[in-house]
Amino acid sequence: MSVRQNSSPLTRQVTLTVLTLATFALAIVVGFGFYAASQADDASLVRQKMFIADGLKDQIASVQREQESVSVWDDAIINVRAGNQTWIEENLSVWMFTYYGHNRVYILDAANHAIHAMREGKVVDASAYGEDQPALLPIIEKLRRMLAGPPQADAYGQPAKMVAEDLVSLDGKPAILSVMPLVPSSDRITQARGTECLHVSVEFINDAVIGKIAGKYLLDGARLVPLSQPAGPAAVPLVDSRGVILGYIGWDQLRPGLALVREIAPALAIALLLAGGALVFLLRRLRRASAALQTSQDQAQYLAFHDTLTGLPNRALFEDRLRRTLLFASKDKTRIALLYLDLDRFKHINDTLGHPAGDELVRQTAARLKHAIREVDTVARLGGDEFAVILLDVPDVGSAEDIAERLLLKLREPFRLIDDQVFVSASVGIALSSGSDTDADELLRKADIALYEAKKNGRGRYELFAGDMDDLLLRKRKVESELRKALEGEGGIKLAYQPVFAADGRGILGAEALIRWGHEVHGALPAAQFIAIAEERGLVRPLRSVKPLVLIGDLGKWALGEACRFAAGTELPWIAVNISPMQLRDIGFAGQVADILSETGLNPCRLQLETTESVLLEHNDTIGTVIAALRQSGICIVLDDFGTGYSSLSYLRRQAIDKLKIDRSFVHLLDEDESARAIVKTLIELAQALNVEVTAEGVETDAQKALLVGMGCRQLQGYLLSPPLEPGQLLALPGVSSMDQERSAARA
Structure with missing residues (x-):
């Protein structure tokens, strides 16, 4: 009896101890489970917000891409200028609603006046723009400032897209606003800066748009939450560029942790009696939660190291x-x-x-x-x-x-x-x-x-x-280094001048500056060789493993300055200087030329810049802008080696150049080849039809000279008339003298 009495308290004590330890252990496990669930929910919510924010950015970019498909179009400019409302409706407004779902489209003229309006697929009176103008105008003015500023380039050196976008509130509803200028898709349409018409496109951020964004990430219940309603934690604000919240994108929050707790709640109740089984079950469920989190992490890591367009490694x-x-x-x-x-x-x-x-x-x-x-x-x-x-x-x-x-x-x-x-x-x-x-x-x-x-x-x-590719690259680098030293004043580079004669072969009309380099090892290097090296070093196609250099720019600037300085001190009617297409791709080149002319005192009308016809094929807005600025200042643009490439006749027709130079390869065959004579005659007639001057280079025989004069060519250049001359030799020719000689003769 006493044994039973002694054992009863001990049993209770042991039972209580075991129950206490079990309860304590269960409490720790349960507490850890709820903590892990809360952390999983928080991490999941952060990812969901990132997905929605990224999806909104993608939707804005999609609106821009869709708008770009009609804003870069010659026909758009032609029909908008002509006020063709039917064409605008079918291609620029209603089509944007039908095909892409853009809710509102406005076409504005250069003064920001609406000339066309569309709402929800129906053309409305242009005055409807006035209702939306207060919300749209800041972004429109932002684009106008971008268009008025200097052209920008993207990371690849291409002209940056002109677009202004923002989130706005129209009729109390948030919307994506994108404004683009109507720009030509080819060089057959010209458009002065500041005269661009604008394409204004609005897509409301409604439940359909939000559903498309959320659908990519398998988020349910996505909806637009107005400011008048509580947003809750599963929401991303729609914020405009001023920081004003226009509304929220809300969705049914995915709660992997909470879902886990709900699933194991019955098991936790049983775990009060079967602690071991409940702990095993809990660990198993936690393992599943960790696997889900790992899957999300693996997916994020995959996106960080793979190209989104192709799925290939980046x-x-x-x-x-x-x-x-x-x-x-x-x-x-x-x-x-x-x-x-x-x-x-x-x-x-x-x-x-x-x-x-x-x-x-x-x-x-x-x-x-x-x-x-x-x-x-x-x-x-x-x-x-x-x-x-x-x-x-x-x-x-x-x-x-x-x-x-x-x-x-x-x-x-x-x-x-x-x-x-x-x-x-x-x-x-x-x-x-x-x-x-x-x-x-x-x-x-x-x-x-x-x-x-x-x-x-x-x-x-x-x-x-092959190894010789490296050797060739090293040799070119050596020549480049030596050329740079020569440009820095260590000698070797100078200019020679080959005069251009009138048809009588006696009157000197001007002269072309030619670069000569007397290399101390290689001797007299022809200009074509060392200029090609200068252009090739990272400028024809920059190697990704070689840092691009600016040697050709330094060389061209030096030659231009020397030639202008020489011409300013002579009575030559004009001086011609060869420039590289690379220089024309520099938006600041026209300013550099203006500085050199100001420094040397040479009248812009006495300067001719010669470049190859390959620049006409680039369809580069920067090149067109630079050439226009040079010609506006009075400088003549000359197309060298004409006939050897693929010229753009439309470019010539627009009077973008002032003179053509017939390549010496055609002149050389004049007295031998009937087809060469036909080509040269056609080129001269083309120049006359375009009302531009024409010079034949490489004239070496009297027969060539006679044929050219008979065809109507009035400017001749070549060894028959004169080879390239030192500055002093040129000044000694009849009809050419320096300003100092003129002043000395006047004093005498």
């Missing part, structure tokens, strides 16, 4: 894999090959078919490359139309070349882009690892140089990096 992942691959290859004593590939004339596809077609071309290219290589190899998109392929365990050079040829053949097959069949070629540079000391950056540099050689040698082909 540059960051590519560089990491290249370094890892080289490390493993050095341990296994195997070789890898790096193929650097880009599409030829990809910009032409974007310009002619539009950026959506360009994106589709990039996607299809990525798919073809991925299916054309082994599973163990890597293909990555480095940006734009540039791709790189890492080939593992390459036995020899021939294997890499075979794969490159297979890729080129695959890419030559027609692409189907927006119901058009397009043929595209590509260029490939190949570099192979040379051993355990191969560096990733060095291998990338070699592949880049090889790609440059493939482009230079005709495109649509591959080139294997």
Whole structure:
């Protein structure tokens, strides 16, 4: 009896202790579970907000892309100027509602007056714009300021898009506002700065738009929450550029942690009796929650290292894999090959078919490359139309070349882009690892140089990096360094002057400045050789592994200053100086020329700038702006070597140049080849029809001179009349004297 009495309190004590420990353990587990659930909910909510914010940015960008499809269009400018309301309705307003869902469209003239209005797919009176004007005007004025300012360039050196966007409130509803100027898509339409008509597009942020944004991230219950209603934690504010909140995007918050707690609540009740089983169950559920969180993290990491357009590894992942691959290859004593590939004339596809077609071309290219290589190899998109392929365990050079040829053949097959069949070629540079000391950056540099050689040698082909490419690059760098020293005053560079004669062969009309470099080792280097080196060093196609230099700019500035200084001290009617297309791509070049003229005192009307006809094909707004500024100041623009390239007759017709120079290759064949005579005669007649002057260069025989004069050419240049002369020799010619000589003669 006493034993039973003694054991009862002990049993109760042990039971109480066990129950207390079990309860305490369960409380710790339950507390940890609720904490983990709360943290999971918080982390999930942060990601959901990021998704909605990114989706809103994508929607704004989508509105801009849709608007750009009609704002960069010659026909749009023509019909808006003509006031063709039917065309505007079908192509610029109602079409934007029908095809893209834009709710309101206004077309404004250069004075920001509405000339067309559309609301919800119906054309309304243009006065309806007045209701929305207070909300739209700040963004419209922002775009006008951008258009009035100097042209900007993007990261690739291309003209930046002119667009102003913001979130606005119209009729108490938030909306995406995008304003773009109507600009020409080709050079057949001219438009002075400040005269642009504007395309104003508004898309209301309604439940349909929000549902499309949220649908990409599988978020339910997405809706617009007005300011009059509480937003709750699962909401992202719609904030305009002034920081004013216009409303909220709300949704049903995903609560993985809370869902977890609700699911295990019955099990927790049973865990009061079966603590061990409940703990196992809880750990199992927590493991599932961790797996869900890990999945979200893995997805975010995937997006950070992969290209969103093609799904291929991006540059960051590519560089990491290249370094890892080289490390493993050095341990296994195997070789890898790096193929650097880009599409030829990809910009032409974007310009002619539009950026959506360009994106589709990039996607299809990525798919073809991925299916054309082994599973163990890597293909990555480095940006734009540039791709790189890492080939593992390459036995020899021939294997890499075979794969490159297979890729080129695959890419030559027609692409189907927006119901058009397009043929595209590509260029490939190949570099192979040379051993355990191969560096990733060095291998990338070699592949880049090889790609440059493939482009230079005709495109649509591959080139294997060879040692002589590096040697050639080093030699060019040496010549470049010596040329730079010469420009800094160490001598060797000077100007010679070849006079241009009238048809009688006696009267001197002007002179062309020609650069000469007396190199101390190589002797007299022809201008074509060292200027080509200066232009090639990062300016024809900048190598990604070589920092671009500005040598050609320094050389051109020096030559222009020397020639103007010489001409200002003579009685020459004009002096001609050759300039590089690169200089014309510099928006500040016209200002530099004006400074040189001011410094030397030369009248702008006595300066002629000669450039090649290739600049006419670039359709570069900067080049057009610079040429217009130069001509407006009185400087003559001369098209050199005319007839050897592909000139734009429409550009010539618009009187963008003042003189044509017939290339010496045609003049040389005048007295031998009937077709050459026909070509020269046609070129002279073309110049006369365009009312521009014409000069024939390279005249070497009396027969050539007679034929040219008979065809109507009134300006001649060549060795028959005079070779390039030193400044003193030119001043000694009859009819040419320096200002000092004139003043001395006057005093005498």
